[in-house]
Amino acid sequence: MATGGIARLVCGRWSKWVVLGLWIVVLGLAGPLAGKLTEVQKNDNSAWLPGNAESTQVVDLQRQFQPDDIAPAIIVYERPGGLTAADRAAAARDAQDLAGADGVSGKIIGPIESPDKAAAEVIVPIRLDDDGWEALPDIATGIKDTADQGAPDGLQTYLAGPVAAAADSAGAFAGIDGTLLYTTLAVVAIILLITYRSPVLWLLPILTAGAALAGSQALIYLLAKHAGLTVNAQSAGILTVLVFGAGTDYALLLVARYREELRRHEDRHEAMQFALHRAGPAIIASSATVAVGMSCLTLAELNSTAGLGPVAALGIVVGLAAMTTLLPALLVIFGRWLFWPSRPKFGTPEPTATGLWARLGRRVARHPRRVWVTTSVLLGAMALGLLQLNANGLSAADQFTTEQPSTVAEAALARHFPAGGGQPVTVIANASGADQVRQAFATVPGISEVTEPVVKGNLALIDGTLTSAPDSQAAQQTVERARDVLHALPGADAKVGGGTAILLDINTANNHDNRLIIPLVLLVVLVILALLLRAIVAPLILIATVVLSFAAALGVSVLVFRYLFDFPAEDTSFPLFVFVFLVALGIDYNIFLMTRVREEAQQHGTRRGALIGLAATGGVITSAGIVLAGTFAALASLPLVAFVEIGFAVAFGVLLDTLIVRSVLVTALNLDVGRWMWWPGKLTRKLDEPDEKPATPASSAEPELTH
Numbered sequence: 001m002a003t004g005g006i007a008r009l010v011c012g013r014w015s016k017w018v019v020l021g022l023w024i025v026v027l028g029l030a031g032p033l034a035g036k037l038t039e040v041q042k043n044d045n046s047a048w049l050p051g052n053a054e055s056t057q058v059v060d061l062q063r064q065f066q067p068d069d070i071a072p073a074i075i076v077y078e079r080p081g082g083l084t085a086a087d088r089a090a091a092a093r094d095a096q097d098l099a100g101a102d103g104v105s106g107k108i109i110g111p112i113e114s115p116d117k118a119a120a121e122v123i124v125p126i127r128l129d130d131d132g133w134e135a136l137p138d139i140a141t142g143i144k145d146t147a148d149q150g151a152p153d154g155l156q157t158y159l160a161g162p163v164a165a166a167a168d169s170a171g172a173f174a175g176i177d178g179t180l181l182y183t184t185l186a187v188v189a190i191i192l193l194i195t196y197r198s199p200v201l202w203l204l205p206i207l208t209a210g211a212a213l214a215g216s217q218a219l220i221y222l223l224a225k226h227a228g229l230t231v232n233a234q235s236a237g238i239l240t241v242l243v244f245g246a247g248t249d250y251a252l253l254l255v256a257r258y259r260e261e262l263r264r265h266e267d268r269h270e271a272m273q274f275a276l277h278r279a280g281p282a283i284i285a286s287s288a289t290v291a292v293g294m295s296c297l298t299l300a301e302l303n304s305t306a307g308l309g310p311v312a313a314l315g316i317v318v319g320l321a322a323m324t325t326l327l328p329a330l331l332v333i334f335g336r337w338l339f340w341p342s343r344p345k346f347g348t349p350e351p352t353a354t355g356l357w358a359r360l361g362r363r364v365a366r367h368p369r370r371v372w373v374t375t376s377v378l379l380g381a382m383a384l385g386l387l388q389l390n391a392n393g394l395s396a397a398d399q400f401t402t403e404q405p406s407t408v409a410e411a412a413l414a415r416h417f418p419a420g421g422g423q424p425v426t427v428i429a430n431a432s433g434a435d436q437v438r439q440a441f442a443t444v445p446g447i448s449e450v451t452e453p454v455v456k457g458n459l460a461l462i463d464g465t466l467t468s469a470p471d472s473q474a475a476q477q478t479v480e481r482a483r484d485v486l487h488a489l490p491g492a493d494a495k496v497g498g499g500t501a502i503l504l505d506i507n508t509a510n511n512h513d514n515r516l517i518i519p520l521v522l523l524v525v526l527v528i529l530a531l532l533l534r535a536i537v538a539p540l541i542l543i544a545t546v547v548l549s550f551a552a553a554l555g556v557s558v559l560v561f562r563y564l565f566d567f568p569a570e571d572t573s574f575p576l577f578v579f580v581f582l583v584a585l586g587i588d589y590n591i592f593l594m595t596r597v598r599e600e601a602q603q604h605g606t607r608r609g610a611l612i613g614l615a616a617t618g619g620v621i622t623s624a625g626i627v628l629a630g631t632f633a634a635l636a637s638l639p640l641v642a643f644v645e646i647g648f649a650v651a652f653g654v655l656l657d658t659l660i661v662r663s664v665l666v667t668a669l670n671l672d673v674g675r676w677m678w679w680p681g682k683l684t685r686k687l688d689e690p691d692e693k694p695a696t697p698a699s700s701a702e703p704e705l706t707h
Helices: 003-011 017-035 054-062 085-098 131-148 162-173 176-196 201-227 233-262 268-299 303-334 356-366 368-388 407-416 431-442 473-487 499-533 537-563 576-604 606-637 641-678
Strands: 069-078 109-113 119-128 155-161 420-430 447-450 453-454 459-466 495-497
Touching: 003 017, 003 109, 003 268, 003 499, 017 176, 054 407, 054 420, 054 495, 069 131, 069 162, 069 407, 085 109, 085 119, 085 131, 109 453, 119 131, 119 407, 131 155, 131 162, 131 499, 155 162, 162 407, 162 420, 162 459, 162 537, 176 233, 176 606, 201 233, 201 303, 233 576, 233 606, 268 303, 268 499, 268 576, 303 537, 303 606, 356 368, 356 606, 356 641, 368 447, 368 537, 368 641, 407 499, 420 431, 420 499, 431 459, 431 606, 459 473, 473 499, 473 576, 495 499, 499 537, 499 576, 537 576, 537 641, 576 606, 576 641
Parallel strands: none
Antiparallel strands: 069 119, 069 155, 109 119, 420 459, 420 495, 447 459, 453 459
8 A cells, every 4th residue: 555545544533543542452462461571581591502503512412411401600718818627617518508409400519629728619500490590690699698607707708600600690681671661761751852842742752662662572572482582681672772762763753744744734634644655665664674684683693693683673663563653643633732832833934944954064065075085084084993893702700890799709719729610611422432532632722631531321521621711712712722623533523512612602603693694784775775765876875874884983982992991892792783783773864864865856956955855854863863872872771791882882873873974974975976876767867956046845745645
């Protein structure tokens, strides 16, 4: 059905009430389901690792040696002057008391005294059943309480190992949905109040975005529950930011066009029909670009990245549905008074024709080539910060913005025991070659001790102790050396796993995903722009500006992380996520601007069209960019470095995109390249009008809404 026909259905005199009623029914059904989304989140290793990774295969094979998934909790006892007899007795008593406690499975190892006699460790195996990862914070607290209660005065106790790290991570993610939701709501509300300068109007986009979020969460819950969709705390948190950010962008574009049409049409229903007819294609194209771009993530090897793709795409699609049905219905139901105290009156002139963005356009038009060359050079200089990009992953100590108990415990453990003692490298091979594998494993540089093979059936399990910290680059290099050595053994079929191998496989998968998805997203965006603008030159130029903007944003962000935030590195997923968000979302502003430029160019030629398009959309694009930047900046409210990095880089990149790239660079290129932007389309033959001729926006004409 044509856009005009849809517009009549959405905001007709009677149909608007039907639309509102349908959304009330949808929310009545979706509300209870949306609240259950946390129940289907998966935050264990399987939700992050690629299914074919060697470390994943080792996790599966280990079940033959122990029926449950086991993770160690390591109690560290430390007295700088040396352990006393009472300290040793307390550690031994704790080991006995914890046997058979909730969550404990298998034999407790220790106490093991350190070579310097100043510390001891007790290794407690914790069972991870279906709810194991969610239950770890309570289990970790119980173990730590047991150690503290019997500790003599002066004896320091810590809880280290994977269980402690998982407990801290769970604490950091606790309440992530609520924190992000309320922070995002506050940011969007403040920005909309400033944008609209109306005490009421800002509520409608927020209510509509809230409805879209509830609907998308319910749909994602059903898919995760019944169709195997992978959802974790990361993708659920980003969903909130994405729906509010992108959805509010679409609302701003629609409301701005509706306000324009209210000055031309006395009847508000007719004004909304024209607003939807004219803004609808840009909104639909923008959301399609984001949804398809996000869907490209499903091709990722990393499960967490692949799961984010459909989660984000579904959020965008539901957001589009809400902003093009529920929001228009609400706007026409409430009428013009929503805009009070600046109600758009029928017959009044459009203020954007003489506003800030019109004046900026005239300044750029004086020397467009000088403007775009200078701007490009400055953006290129900003991109030089990429030389310091270190996206090789964050160590356990660097993952949080504040010091965590598990990192303090790991430091205490490292002071007295081999760095990799708590998280060994695990090798599983054919039992027939176990001795050969053990001997070869022991020769690998970076491995200090190797256990005797444990044989079950036709498989043998061997553990090796790392000389480096398990989350270090040196430890990952040791795993690579071990794989090179053991894979070369004929008939052994040896596989190397463990915590360090998991980190290595995550990094490898991220590198693969970067090489595959970044070019694919660029290609998808290029095709959509070409179809929308019916040209080849304009899409190629716009893609070039997007890539330059992304590089500049990433370069500045890296410098900020290194010298202001004191972050030593970036998360391995950082470049890909920032690229997808900046390109897929940043292209929205290209579409908002260029569809309006094309519309005006059909009547006035490209030069005049570029100036009118900038004047008409500059304000709404800036407002939309500020809203989107604010919502992503809300990620910085979480105590996780990876989220802070993504939030800052995307927020800065969006502001750079809206304030400089769209408004200055793209406008200057439009003016300099002129009608050849539309090659090989028909607009290439449309000559520019003289600058002195007054411009009447093409939208003042009244097209048939059925076409």
